[in-house]
Amino acid sequence: MISLRGISKAYSMGDTTLWALDNIDLDIHKGEFVAVMGASGSGKSTLMNILGCLDVPTRGVYSLDGAEVQSLSRNELADLRNRKLGFVFQSFNLLPRTAAIENVELPMLYNHRVTPHESRQRALAALDAVGLADRAHHYSNQLSGGQQQRVAIARSIVNDPVLMLADEPTGNLDTRTSVEVMAIFQGLNSRGITVVLVTHEQDIAQYTKRNVVFRDGKILSDSPVASP
Amino acid sequence: MISLRGISKAYSMGDTTLWALDNIDLDIHKGEFVAVMGASGSGKSTLMNILGCLDVPTRGVYSLDGAEVQSLSRNELADLRNRKLGFVFQSFNLLPRTAAIENVELPMLYNHRVTPHESRQRALAALDAVGLADRAHHYSNQLSGGQQQRVAIARSIVNDPVLMLADEPTGNLDTRTSVEVMAIFQGLNSRGITVVLVTHEQDIAQYTKRNVVFRDGKILSDSPVASP
Ligand SMILES: Nc1ncnc2c1ncn2[C@@H]1O[C@H](COP(=O)(O)OP(=O)(O)OP(=O)(O)O)[C@@H](O)[C@H]1O
Numbered sequence: 318m319i320s321l322r323g324i325s326k327a328y329s330m331g332d333t334t335l336w337a338l339d340n341i342d343l344d345i346h347k348g349e350f351v352a353v354m355g356a357s358g359s360g361k362s363t364l365m366n367i368l369g370c371l372d373v374p375t376r377g378v379y380s381l382d383g384a385e386v387q388s389l390s391r392n393e394l395a396d397l398r399n400r401k402l403g404f405v406f407q408s409f410n411l412l413p414r415t416a417a418i419e420n421v422e423l424p425m426l427y428n429h430r431v432t433p434h435e436s437r438q439r440a441l442a443a444l445d446a447v448g449l450a451d452r453a454h455h456y457s458n459q460l461s462g463g464q465q466q467r468v469a470i471a472r473s474i475v476n477d478p479v480l481m482l483a484d485e486p487t488g489n490l491d492t493r494t495s496v497e498v499m500a501i502f503q504g505l506n507s508r509g510i511t512v513v514l515v516t517h518e519q520d521i522a523q524y525t526k527r528n529v530v531f532r533d534g535k536i537l538s539d540s541p542v543a544s545p
Numbered sequence: 546m547i548s549l550r551g552i553s554k555a556y557s558m559g560d561t562t563l564w565a566l567d568n569i570d571l572d573i574h575k576g577e578f579v580a581v582m583g584a585s586g587s588g589k590s591t592l593m594n595i596l597g598c599l600d601v602p603t604r605g606v607y608s609l610d611g612a613e614v615q616s617l618s619r620n621e622l623a624d625l626r627n628r629k630l631g632f633v634f635q636s637f638n639l640l641p642r643t644a645a646i647e648n649v650e651l652p653m654l655y656n657h658r659v660t661p662h663e664s665r666q667r668a669l670a671a672l673d674a675v676g677l678a679d680r681a682h683h684y685s686n687q688l689s690g691g692q693q694q695r696v697a698i699a700r701s702i703v704n705d706p707v708l709m710l711a712d713e714p715t716g717n718l719d720t721r722t723s724v725e726v727m728a729i730f731q732g733l734n735s736r737g738i739t740v741v742l743v744t745h746e747q748d749i750a751q752y753t754k755r756n757v758v759f760r761d762g763k764i765l766s767d768s769p770v771a772s773p
């Protein structure tokens with residue numbers, strides 16, 4: 318499903334170069350459930366943005382579902398992102414003066430296989446799955462931090478993605494709500510959806526099946542999660 | 546130091562009223578180290594915004610350092626916030642196209658007791674304390690999520706506040722960085738500074754001395770943290 322070869326991402330800061338990712342090789346097969354961990358600043362979000370086709374690597378090749386992503390046209394990329402990927406951003410990125418339900422419906426606006434009625438039903442179901450059915454008509458700025466995070470999660474699942482990318486999806490959630498959210502991701506994974514999530518919490522990583530640890534833009538370790 | 550009596554915060558949503566805080570009584574004495582916990586949406590950030598004089602309660606009285614906050618003029622409030630309070634927001638609230646060091650210096654711009662030279666020295670020391678001396682000149686959008694969170698923490702300590710309010714300050718930080726940040730808060734508290742922090746992680750609450758748990762806008766429990 319995902320193949321990274323020699324992936325690097327450089328930022329030039331004046332006369333120095335910062336390698337946010339440094340020559341990464343990584344394979345993730347269909348149906349895997351991967352936790353990406355590592356210190357603050359170690360390259361996790363940079364990796365997620367490249368996997369999500371939101372950023373382009375400086376070097377290296379990223380193949381998704383067999384196709385080399387850099388050879389796709391802008392339209393093909395937009396279509397791929399919309400139809401195949403679900404993305405939960407570290408900073409949520411909700412539309413501010415827009416109701417929760419409209420934020421969740423947004424990915425379906427461009428999806429011709431979903432009718433407006435079906436889109437609203439799916440959005441309500443997704444909000445219900447994250448415990449926010451009663452917040453559907455709150456605007457983003459009328460929601461708590463953890464509620465905004467959950468709206469972002471609901472938005473990421475409505476298009477039935479084949480690849481779910483979640484960057485710190487439980488960072489603002491209490492334990493009980495985190496457990497509910499991880500149950501959603503486990504449910505997706507048990508239906509064959511590939512899930513890659515960034516977390517800094519071991520308790521959350523325990524729900525996944527493989528742990529890839531980053532340090533200073535490189536992969537430090539890559540190992541299975543011991544089944545409890 | 547902090548006295549809340551009958552504090553309520555209501556939001557009217559159409560024909561219903563949502564009580565984000567519901568008749569809260571709370572005393573926090575000088576030098577205390579309090580963790581505020583509770584489910585997502587239980588009222589923690591609403592409490593922090595009232596404590597930080599960033600929001601006004603619908604009912605009730607908030608006294609800070611003996612003065613009733615609602616009786617203060619706008620200038621007195623702004624002065625109080627700038628001189629006495631340190632605030633770390635759940636969503637960081639950094640100025641986007643502004644370097645980390647300038648974000649950290651911001652609270653000192655209006656502080657007449659700090660020279661520009663001293664302001665830069667203090668800002669660099671604060672960034673160093675959170676491990677970001679080498680990121681001083683990155684703009685906010687050139688920083689990772691956890692780095693932005695740490696810049697927000699550095700900004701909150703530079704004016705030597707008497708009351709530190711931190712809303713989920715380790716939500717985006719790996720374990721080792723979280724430990725470094727909690728050491729900063731413990732250091733402040735050992736110098737007599739009152740620290741109130743919201744967290745959803747028990748491991749973080751363990752660093753504090755008192756745990757106040759919210760549920761549905763009310764205080765569910767209020768107990769000392771067992772010393773390890
Ligand atoms: N402007 C607003 N209008 C309407 N309701 C609001 C508004 N702001 C907050 N709320 C509601 O008030 C409740 C408390 O919000 P608050 O942000 O204090 O929760 P919290 O405990 O900080 O949650 P979290 O852990 O998710 O950050 C939530 O249920 C939220 O939906």
Ligand SMILES: Nc1ncnc2c1ncn2[C@@H]1O[C@H](COP(=O)(O)OP(=O)(O)OP(=O)(O)O)[C@@H](O)[C@H]1O
Nearest residue numbers: 328337357358359360361362363687689690691692
């Ligand atoms: N636009 C940019 N310009 C320069 N440096 C950048 C830029 N974006 C990110 N960086 C740097 O790249 C490194 C990796 O950032 P990244 O966001 O991937 O880290 P992360 O592992 O997600 O961290 P966190 O756990 O704090 O979210 C960081 O050290 C950051 O300072």
Ligand SMILES: [Mg+2]
Nearest residue numbers: 362407689690
């Ligand atoms: Mg990140």
Ligand SMILES: [Mg+2]
Nearest residue numbers: 461462590635
């Ligand atoms: Mg909050």
